[in-house]
Amino acid sequence: MIGSVSTKASTSLPLDILQKVLSHPSQMASLGILSEYVSEVSGGNFWGIILLYDGDKKCLVPGSMPNIPARPLEKHNEVPVAADHPISGRAAYFKETLFIPDTMNEPYCDRYRDLLQELKIFSSLSIPILSSDRDLLGVFSFYFSHAATDWPEQTPLLKALAGLAGVILERRSLEAQRQDNIEKLRASQERLNLALRSQKMGVWDADLITGKMLWDDTMFEIFGKSREEASGTLKDWEEAIHPGDHEYVMQIVDAVLHGQTNYNHEYRIIRRGEVRHIAAVGILLHDETGKAIRLTGLNWDITDKVLASQKIEQERAKSVAAAKMAVLGEMASGVAHEINNPLTIILNRANQLKDRILKQPEIDRSLARQEVEKIEATVERIAKIIRGLRAFSRNSDSDPMISCDWNSILDECLELCHERLKKFGVALHLKGLPYQVALRCRPSQISQVLLNLLNNSFDAISSSPHPWIEIKVTQDHGVLRIRITDSGPGIPKTISQKVMQPFFTTKEVGKGTGLGLSISKGIIEDHNGHLSLDTENPHTSFVIELPAEEITSPTQRSTRPLEYRL
Missing domain, CATH: 3.30.565.10 (Histidine kinase-like ATPase, C-terminal domain)
Known part of the structure; x- marks a missing residue:
């Protein structure tokens, strides 16, 4: 029976349960709290199981089931998401709540009738757990030890629990994705740093508003300065430019700031009395009004290459x-x-x-x-x-x-x-x-x-x-x-x-x-x-x-x- 719920009573979800579920850092522990709450409100008349959707296998697998005495899925750990599955799999397939008032007389349950009778499951309620975009996350299934003539009076509460389970799963999925992205970003940053260090490329960032300039360790090495000697401003860079190249470099920077060319050139510097040849690339960053605010890029020493050439x-x-x-x-x-x-x-x-x-x-x-x-x-x-x-x-x-x-x-x-x-x-x-x-x-x-x-x-x-x-x-x-x-x-x-x-x-x-x-x-x-x-x-x-x-x-x-x- 798939359709609207007709109930005799409506039960609200206690605030303390909400707080426990939403504040707990563990997804499985949060789902366990829900299952325990189901056990409290069932009065021994029914029990519940949370099945999680495995997108790779296209099936449901056990998630949290602390209060199911017989563990009905112990022999069937994977439930196919299919239209002909009698209970959870069918609800997951249609993404609709499914109520079976009498499993012994339900045609879809014929092949599972002996198991259902052994487990004393005579009626069932399966509520799909969906994300905010209605993607399938799992199914909250409830099993009753008696046949029924109408929807269980706890249906609104159980639906609320299923919705809360959806929030938990989606939030944890987003958190896992965020952590995964952070790890990927960290790994990517480490690879980039390794590549830059291996190529002896220095990273710099110039604030065009304040005149501040940030250098990484390689930049200090390239320019022959220590952090204590540096002022942390554009002056550190400008003073190092070879006098014969100073005017040319300033013209390049001016052209870059006016959008006339890209920052991609070579020039000479004086490093502790020695002439070195430097290659530089950079990008100009603008604020929302289009004003140039930062110039950031890379420098590397090409002296050996120039001399070899x-x-x-x-x-x-x-x-x-x-x-x-x-x-x-x-x-x-x-x-x-x-x-x-x-x-x-x-x-x-x-x-x-x-x-x-x-x-x-x-x-x-x-x-x-x-x-x-x-x-x-x-x-x-x-x-x-x-x-x-x-x-x-x-x-x-x-x-x-x-x-x-x-x-x-x-x-x-x-x-x-x-x-x-x-x-x-x-x-x-x-x-x-x-x-x-x-x-x-x-x-x-x-x-x-x-x-x-x-x-x-x-x-x-x-x-x-x-x-x-x-x-x-x-x-x-x-x-x-x-x-x-x-x-x-x-x-x-x-x-x-x-x-x-x-x-x-x-x-x-x-x-x-x-x-x-x-x-x-x-x-x-x-x-x-x-x-x-x-x-x-x-x-x-x-x-x-x-x-x-x-x-x-x-x-x-x-x-x-x-x-x-x-």
Whole structure:
């Protein structure tokens, strides 16, 4: 029978029972107090049991049952929550109070009739224990030793007890959840502290209203201060900033306070006379009106990292210089010949002019002028080669990017390798644009890349029959594409992925540093470009891609033919 309660009397719950139940710290003890009270008011006519809902198993299990002589669930410790269960399980399933006035004649009780008769349970009342959100917490079941014709007169009191049990269970559940959250938070805090300590990260919190600043132990260690020395204000931090970085850091803070940037930067401090490099991140906190009130974050010492980075950069610069010298060494004989030939011409012209002056008192001024002009042109050729060598050999890493005509870079590069290629019969084919293309670059670095690729090609093919090198230049959607291909058979695919790795070389011992392609790749990438090996080409072919700054008008044509042979 599920429905409204019809009773002859209403019994209220005594205040002292309420106080005992709600003030007791133990959930089970509180439920025991309720059970004891049931025993007092039953007069021996009925007894009760509190069954708790196990959400994982979807069943009811015994909770508190101090006054049940026969312990009816001793053989059935788990009660399924189901519509066909005769007593507690059915009440739990429907979440409604269930009264069975005569268990011996109730169809749902047929399979339990012998047990009910043995325990002298002839009527029952099951009241679901629900949370404030009507979630099932358990069932308060009462068993009577006689059949009934109407709801028990104690029903309102028993319902009140069930409601109180719900309050107890829900409160204890919330308390357990709160304790669990506290433990999780504590564990999380401990893990965070451990992580911060292991990474030597200091935590700080700056009150922008009062000027107070809190540091943890790691912060004092980073800044080389003791707690006794610190004032506990922003002054501790500001005084430690390196004078050379002070203005910059204050500008960063001001920009953060005005919402213009995030607090994520690096700066230097003076720690007991020693310069240290510090990384900092933080978040800006606001009050309900949007006013900035606190800045909190992390600091950590990155001095070792900065010094290591500087050391790496120094070694990289040395490697670049060594690679340049290696390239110059490979070109040395050709460059010497390139200079010696014009010097021979100058010497011959000068001797011829001297002889004429000595033998002919009246010298032909027109003829003399031609000789001098030839000497001047030859001197200019030598000067151009020397300028190219000087530009190539100097360290240009710190030079600013400038807008430079691509053709002038290529011209200077070819001047340096022209004689070497010619001497060994290497044909050079140039296929390019009829327009002048401007690159924003460091010209000597682009020359270094070109010379390195040309020298690699020369080394690979100089001893082969009919050697040739082709430089093909195209432009597409603002990208200048320079393809350098030689007559060699190409690089095997088994090593094609390694050719740009530092110190990898296919040359004989002593003939290559293994740094040329690696450095060239880094230079091109520094120019926002890309250097790659075309593995689909049957010959060895490297492709340089660089952003073209501008394309001048078609009327500004290059003076070099589209294709020629040295």
